[in-house]
Amino acid sequence: MLRDGRLLVLAFSVFAVLIGFFLASVAEHQQMQLEKQTVGATAKEQWDTQGVKNPHAAAHFGIYVFKPDSPLASVEPGLRQYTGQTLWLEPHKRNGARFSPAADQGLAGRFGQASAGFVLYALLPLLVIALAFNAVTQERELGTLRMLHSLGVSATRLLLGKFIGLLLAFMVVLLPAMAVAIIILYQNFDLAGDDILRLSALSGTFFMYYAVFAALAMSTSIHFKSSRLALFTLVAFWTSSVLIAPRLGAAAAEMMVPIPSATAFWAGIKKDIQQGLDNDGDHQAREALFKNQMLKQYGVAQVEDLPVGYAALKRSFNDSYSERVHALHFDRLSDAFERQSRFIHIASLLGPSIAMRSVSMTLSGMDLAHQRHFEDAAEKYRHYFIGLTDDWDRERSHGTERGALGHDSDWGGVKAFSYTPPSVSFALHHAPADLLVLLAWLVAALIWLLFSAKRLKP
């Protein structure tokens, strides 16, 4: 391969394409991080300097929180385009970053982004095919296979040698690009130990993925008499694995597990808040019951006589109920997304690419599980700061009087949102199905290769 120039041409092409996409991804990543920092600092300053106003009115000013992207998002941006990275936290309502316009494109759209990740999971298998499709057919066509057979070389040994040689050649092609990519990562980001672990795990799984294609390409080359037929078959398999399976899987998943539209989702929450869950009674009934409980608790006859602000009390009660409803609907939605992901794996029968893409997104921290982890943390923070402003509102007013006021010292005392992304073990915990699928493909491909070796004829 080195002598016929194929390896050099491919190495140069891979280097140019991979580094090109990677540099573009790094630039985009840095631009987004900068925007997040700038907008975050501006929003925090605006929050801190709201001046004298009612604490609940201050809460309605809202707080923006941002998901810090892992440096690996430069390799695999995953669902970033579809989930958004910013959450606006406000009273009464849990906002979801995932309801961005792009999210309405559906699951299928999530598999077609051009990124370094796309090159790694979609284009490089083509390179493996280009290197391996004629590994045996060419020997057969040239007659060297008969020469090799006549030497008494065992077919298994010959093919395993070719398989290992192919993987080594592929690594020679890939290593320069990977080395440069790692240097760029080191220069542009503070890589933590967890990032390095994630990068190592990602490299390992990609190696498994390429080994699957290499073994399948070698086996196909054994079974076909002409290189052209072997190439057509392998390109068809690549198309099925990379292009068809994700879309087919997505279509099946959407059919089996329908996801409500954004309008229907919010309407469902509004309805449950208004009409109540189970036998909780509707909004008015719940409020009337709460009012009676408060009058009884404080030993007064009317809300005007309460020693604390009733509006803040009632709001906290309603918000608490609203949070319960939101949590229920958001959990259902997340579960539905996860069920959809599981259904998509059925299409892994057509190829390992779905599982690889999924692992890639998970290890890069750009999948649904990591998004959910971030949104749950943001929701906890929302409870914290809304609870704080409600406390000030309640304690600084009484009865139906609504004169509670807060100051810049109060707003500045609200702790900033601090988010620690989960570790690599969280990622691995959320990827067992994908890893199993990849492993199953690898084992099956190697068994087929060994089986094919026994049937190898010159």
Added chain:
Amino acid sequence: MFPNKTLLEARQLVVNYKNHRAIDGLDLSVPAGCVYALLGGNGAGKTSTINTFLGFNRPTGGNVFIDGESPDQNPTVVRAKLAYLPENVALYEYMSGLENLSFFCTLANIRISRQHAHDLLMNTGLQTDAHDRRVSTYSKGMRQKVGLAIASAKQAKVMLLDEPTSGLDPSAANDFARRIRAAADLGMAVLMATHDLFNAKQVADRIGIMKAGRLVEEFDAHTVAHDELEHKYLAHARGLL
């Protein structure tokens, strides 16, 4: 010198390809030191016979043995004992003759030094300045010399040749015949499928004519006259016998 030990043997060999019978009850034996030329027209069964000895074809009936071992039962052991030169010796075009020789030897678990590889190539008559040239620049005769060097390196007991002189100029064919004869004189059993009567008569000890998968006639190459051989060969080819 070679006490008639049979190294190549076919007993009532039958090979079918689907519904076509390629070899039909072939009995053949080639002792050490003997060159056996198989003559016959296209489709007579010469290449099928060689492929069966190589273990590429599985016998439908009967048996073949190389130095007492069946290629069907024990192909790796059998192939270690034989050398094979097809009509066009297939080599790796982007490697030199020397590299091809070293590569094939490595795959066959034969360790040879660079100097030994040069010596082997020189012994086949391949010019020294060609050793390090890419095989893509070689003539057919030069490729066959690399093939012969591989056979020498293997110290094969048996050589199977399939139309070895086809396409060679007379001088190269004569040179090739000399080297095959020399190999046999060292104790190798050689089975050669050929159309070339002149070459067969020149190099072989025994000559067999195949027709429709059968060995229809055998001659002692040292006693048969060329005209008689030609007459018989043409008569069989034209269906007159």
